[in-house]
Amino acid sequence: MYYIVMNMNCEDCGRYIPHSVYKYIGFCEEQGKVVFNEPPTNCDTVSKTTMDSLSSVFGSLGWVYCIDCKAPIFEMEEAVKHIASHHLITTRFMYDSVAAEEVGAVS
Amino acid sequence: MEELRYILGGPQGGGLETTSEVLSWSFAKSGYGILSDREYFSNIKGRHSYVHATVSGTAIPFHLSYPVNLVGAMDAETVFTHFQEIDKGGYLIYNKDEDNAKFDSIPSIETELKMRLNEFFKANGIGRTLGELAVYLAEKRQINVVALGYSSLLRELQQEASVIAAQASRYVSSILIGSIASLVGLDSSSLAFGLERRFRSGEMLEHNKIFSKIIARHIQTFSYKRPNLGKSSLNRGKMVVASGNDFVAMAKLVGGVRFQSYYPITPAADESFTLEKYEKVGGDHDLIVVFQTEDEIAAVTSAIGASLTGARSASATSGPGFDLMTEGLGWAGINEAPILVTYYQRGGPSTGQPTRGSQSDLLSSVFASHGEFPRIVLSSGDHSEAFWDTIDALNFAEMFQTPVIHLVDKFLANSIASTPMPDVSKIQVQRGSLVKKVGDEYHRFDFSSSVSPRAFIGDERMWYTGDEHNEIGHIDEDSENRIKMMTKRMDKMNLIEKNIPEERRYALYGDKDPEIVLLGWGFIKGVAIKALEQLRNEGIKASYFHIRTFVPFPNESVVSIFRNVGPERVVDVECNYEGQAGVLVRLNTGYQLKKRIVKFTGRPIYLNELVEATKRILSGSSQEVLSLGA
Known part of the structure; x- marks a missing residue:
């Protein structure tokens, strides 16, 4: 079963690896470059998130992360609610080599 | 603009x-x-x-x-x-x-x-x-x-x-x-x-x-009128643009610190991270060893150990870490080990507000650790003060062979300021009384002076213990020895009183004949001085009494302010709930601060809210609790 995906942008695609805080910045696995959440007009390889794939993620990893809520999710039912609210959930993050320079030393 | x-x-x-x-x-x-x-x-x-x-x-x-x-x-x-x-x-x-x-x-x-x-x-x-x-x-x-x-x-x-x-x-x-x-x-x-x-x-x-x-x-496509800051008329020579953490780190480097220990904690860790960039061990030009320990107990005790070997030693921490250091602080006190603890204040108690500012650790720094021993407690009001206070703190520690606690607010630690380049030619490293000639009769805790000449581990035989001890360091619980040793140590407070002059302990800004005196410390300094200017523009004569050392306390000057202005016109301004400096004013002088402006949200005091609160105090309010800032 496909989850409802209308007017798809990059962030709706399974090949979009989002930045951990800016959801409009991500890395496209297909193109091998940074993309800025564009409508994938030149892209015929959109990979839609399915309930089956979500179920598989919870079966293996046991969690997803909601970029909008800045929080991990451990229950599939909750993840579905976030998707319904157009939140961006992911299990992968775009590599950020300068993160350590941008966060305060909190301890 | x-x-x-x-x-x-x-x-x-x-x-x-x-x-x-x-x-x-x-x-x-x-x-x-x-x-x-x-x-x-x-x-x-x-x-x-x-x-x-x-x-x-x-x-x-x-x-x-x-x-x-x-x-x-x-x-x-x-x-x-x-x-x-x-x-x-x-x-x-x-x-x-x-x-x-x-x-x-x-x-x-x-x-x-x-x-x-x-x-x-x-x-x-x-x-x-x-x-x-x-x-x-x-x-x-x-x-x-x-x-x-x-x-x-x-x-x-x-x-x-x-x-x-x-x-x-x-x-x-x-x-x-x-x-x-x-x-x-x-x-x-x-x-x-x-x-x-x-x-x-x-x-x-x-x-x-x-x-x-x-x-x-x-x-350029926006047609708005641009903000016009105008050309700068400042001409202050060479400037340093750095955080308070970095100013303290720079002072430790040029002030001769050879060993710095720490356990990472907000908002102190940035200082040690900066020092680590200059760490160099071995070779002809050792600069500094920076030692990240497993906790703050190890941090303070390793600094003490390094100090006993002759290295100028320091540590940096904040509230929860300082709590763990308190027993070590007492060990340094009884063994007369010179160490500097730079104490960055954040919001407590417990984990509290780890990334927010506070001035709520003043009483903790003055009274920390059991038993009685001399200590010095300094506090800095801006980046330049933080630099020079660090140099002084290092010298005081070795001159009086006692722990020195240097208080820095998170507001100062984490703010970046442009400050005139410190004139490092004015730095004097004073290592205090050292043994000139090593001999068989060395007594580390010689009774002849409250500050016994120091020899370093490896140069001479000496004993250290957390117990009360005699002149050579052996455990000794004899009453006569206890009286002599306690008196020798505690007499350092008289030396400190004599050698740290009153004018080093405070600064007074503003009108000489004020209607109102704001009394504060730490990062309050900058906003208070600017507030005087605004109040003057509105026809209100005000001054700011800035406390720079809490031990020794500027008793004479505080008493003088109360006598000249009257207790009703002195206002305690602090970033804590209790008015902790006010508590120390009362303890040291007997005067009670009856009016106060406090803020304990973790955000700094802003100019506009201080000016307005001061005016409300002048109109009869006795307490203002400030809250501005997201």
Whole structure:
């Protein structure tokens, strides 16, 4: 079963690896470059998130992360609610080599 | 415009540090004075953080104030959090791609703020979206709204150059840097200096230069009148632009510290991280050993151990870490080991507000550890004081062979300021009484003086124990010995009283015949001095009594103020609940401060709220609790 995906942008695609805080910045696995959440007009390889794939993620990893809520999710039912609210959930993050320079030393 | 006040906000870890640093260096390079305070959430990434800055071309600023002239937003949350702080005619730079974002749908906005926003939006007939708020601000509040499409700007950059995937957040920083530089007319060479200092060289630097030009083109399409900061008239010679943490680290390096221990803790760790950059072990030019220990107990005890071997030793921590150090502090006290603990104050108790500021550890520093032993407690009011107080603290520790605690507020520690370059030729390293000739009869705790000449472990036989001991260091519980040894140690307080002059213990600013005296310490200094100026402009004569050492306490001067002005006209101004300096005033002088202005939200005291609170005190109020700041 496909989850409802209308007017798809990059962030709706399974090949979009989002930045951990800016959801409009991500890395496209297909193109091998940074993309800025564009409508994938030149892209015929959109990979839609399915309930089956979500179920598989919870079966293996046991969690997803909601970029909008800045929080991990451990229950599939909750993840579905976030998707319904157009939140961006992911299990992968775009590599950020300068993160350590941008966060305060909190301890 | 006498000064430019701005707020830059965004998600923690989203490039705010880079934005703030590049702008600070660029403004300083252009000849302006700057103070830039970082307020951040205590999680690692994602939550709302912001930088609040004052830039001036007429004086080096040491205060922050509301309203601000400009808010630069990296995300929608920043706009919802700070839009009410923008002055009429001010500027808002934001991402119009997020126009549909609703404040009540942003999970990271705290519930209390959502409720306040809900009331405000309802009362003003605004829809809940960012776009509708932007229209309201432009039409009803006369705010110049600079709406930019961040995604399209980034795409434009990608077409002209490219984007380094692993450093994507840096480009969001560049949007704010470029926009603000273009709006205020910052000269391109100063901006280039700021960018070069941050990125050194390579692709990222080139991309940023290109991106600044792209952004400037977009900013030029807005026909708003530009904020005019005017040409700087400051001429202070060579300036240092650095945080309070870095000023303390620099002072430790040039002040002769050879061993620094720490366990990472906010807001102290940045000092040790800076020192680590200069760590060099072995070879002919050892500079400093920086030792990250397993906890603060090990941190303080390793500093004590290094001190006993002759190394000038220090540690840096904040409240929870200092609590663990207290037994070690007593060990240093009974063994007369000179150590410096730089104590960065954050909000407590317990974990409290780890990334927020406070002045609530004063009593802890004065009374920490059981038993009785001499100590010195200093506190710094600005970046320059933090530098020179560190040098003094190191000297005092060795001159009196006692622990010294140097209090630095988080506000000072984490704020970046432009400060005249300290004249390091004036630094004197005073190591106190040392054994000139090593012999068989060495007594480490010789009774002939309260400060016995020191020999170092390895040079002579000596014994150290946490127990009471005799002159050579062996455990001794004899009553006569106890009386002699306690008296020898405690007599150092008389030496300290004699050798640290009254004028070193405080500073007095403002009117000589004041209607009101503000009494404070630490980072209160900058805002209090600026408040005197504003009060004077309104016909109110005021002065500020700044306490620089709590042990020894400036008794004579405090008594003199109370006698000359009268207790009713002295106001305690502090960032804590109890008025802890007021407690020490009473303890040391017998005078009770009856009026006070306190703030314990974790945010610094701002100029406008201090001026207004002072006026309310003059009108009869006895206590003002301040709350400004997101």
